[in-house]
Amino acid sequence: MVNRGFQSRAANHAACDMEKQTFVLRTENRVDALRRVAGIFSRNGCNIETVNARPEGNASVMEITVFLSGEKARELKKALNRLYDVISVDVKAK
Amino acid sequence: MRMTGADILLECLLEQGADTVFGYPGGAVLNIYDSLYKYKDKIRHIITSHEQHAGHAADGYARATGKTGVVLATSGPGATNLVTAIATAQMDSIPLVAVTGNVNLDLLGLDSFQEVDITGITMPVTKHNFLVRDAGDLAGTVREAFFIAGDGRKGAVLIDIPKDVTAAFADYEPAENGYRAANALKKRENPDLERQIKEAAELLRVCERPYIYTGGGVISAGAEKELALFARIIDAPVSSSLMGQGCFDQTDSRYIGMLGMHGTKAAAETVRHCDLFVALGTRFSDRVTGDKTVFAKGAKILHIDIDEAEHGKNVTPHIEVRGDLKEILARFNKMLPRRHNGDWNKKAKRLHSVHSAKQKGTVEFPVTPQAVITELDRLTDGEAIITTEVGQNQMWAAMYYRYKTPRSFISSGGLGTMGFGLGAAIGAKIGKPEKVVVNIAGDGSFGMNMNELITLAEHNIPVIELVLNNSVLGMVRQWQRLFYGKRFSETTLDRSFDYMKLADAFGIAAFKIKREDDVEPVLAKALETAKNRPVLIECEIDRDLNVLPMVPAGKPITDPIMEID
């Protein structure tokens, strides 16, 4: 699938080191949790490619793939971890 | 105990020590207001003219006292009116709990009368928020909300409560212990703390020209005593951000002024020459760093903050330490040897003594903000709480009053909210009645919140509203002068209304400063009057005064404009 995230910026930086990143989050299983998480991505101009969320015990596990530079991914990881509902965040680069 | 949701809410506020609430009633909060009627003797409610300013009042109360502020508003427009106040508090990491009513549960999501999705709206401007769907969850939610607002990096939390939840009965048991959220506390644990402290201590030992830069985090951590000792131990010059004003005594010889867009030349020069930049409880706002690529280029940067997301967000430190500033500084104070950097300090001090030119008035408007604020500082012995609006007035208030203690300068730093100051002053005065509270305002900002003069009068809140009237949106005009060829588009306010008559209409004492000879006697009289009633002072100043120095946005911090023709 074509990556629609960061389109204009990617065009400016042809050599941009964007790669596929998968964020694996454990969050409290609350109605708003996905919305809060998605908000961090959209605020940073980052288009979500795929998202998968499922309950696991009392928690919810979300797997979210996006195209991002490694540096931006580290930044977003911290911003996501700051959300009160988020229990843990891991980033796996492809 | 069986109680209504509304009673549970108030009991839980009392559990948290929240005996003062700012707010405004409406349909969705009728049950809560009915309970407030019953709890009159235990909870004081201050009604403002507008929910936004109730929010700023709760925020100002929190900034002045260190306690969590509480604001209450109805659904729909009441809730949306709170949004600016919530964002203002959140941007400055101020503990605030906002409670809104909403429509009944079965009407949610149907575009019902006065229904808005306020949790959705405020999601990006709160630390966290809640919609309570069951009265049985209410007590736990309120406790959790207060915990979140005041834990770690503080912030704003909203609790939205549908009307039928406030009417429903549920069991309430007074809580014995404060609520602690295990997950949040666990995330704050720092497994690397010992290593970080060791590395930082090493940097502090080997550096030759240390410089301490302090932000609002020092105030929220209550680390001012530790900071004062730390500065003596490592023998470094100190400056503060706008948010950090007062965390370090500005009459201390080590203080070299504010750092940032309108900081002192000395503070900026010292950034250039230091070899260790110690940043405490600060987020390196773009208003401080200017051009990030050259910021403190010659120095190692040590960044100590409680929020891991701030490390490397704007500026990448060489060493970061994550944790509570008060504890960390106390550790350093124990482990570091006392040192003396005589020449380095002398240099910083010398820079500080030469930098600042005196403001000059004109024939028609001889009075300068510098003269007024310096005199106010003298008459109040630097002991007042100064709140501000936004614009030139705010910067002058930061520059010319010498703050000696934390929580004495109250200003919207992150959001830059015009209209913040008067509500904040109301909250500060309610929280600290023994303090002189002065809101330093601009005429434009005054237009945004003059309705709160009614609140001053109604509750007889003896705050001084000092309007620096330049008849313009001065700060925007300054940018137009510098960067838009003096095309003063829509920034000249030819509003020749009579401040004296306006104050009189509200029943507020009013004074005017026009000549240089007015400054001392009028301020003295206003301070005397404000011992028991509110006061408005209009001070006429020239419209072409500038806030200087000024570093244009995105330019190197070391290169401020010192003069404008």
Ligand SMILES: Cc1ncc(C[n+]2csc(CCOP(=O)(O)OP(=O)(O)O)c2C)c(N)n1
């Ligand atoms: C709510 C809001 N609207 C607009 C602005 C943009 N703004 C920043 S400073 C300023 C001018 C403020 O004028 P005034 O209160 O008279 O203060 P002065 O700069 O003249 O001292 C404006 C419009 C803002 N900060 N906040």
Ligand SMILES: [Mg+2]
């Ligand atoms: Mg003005």
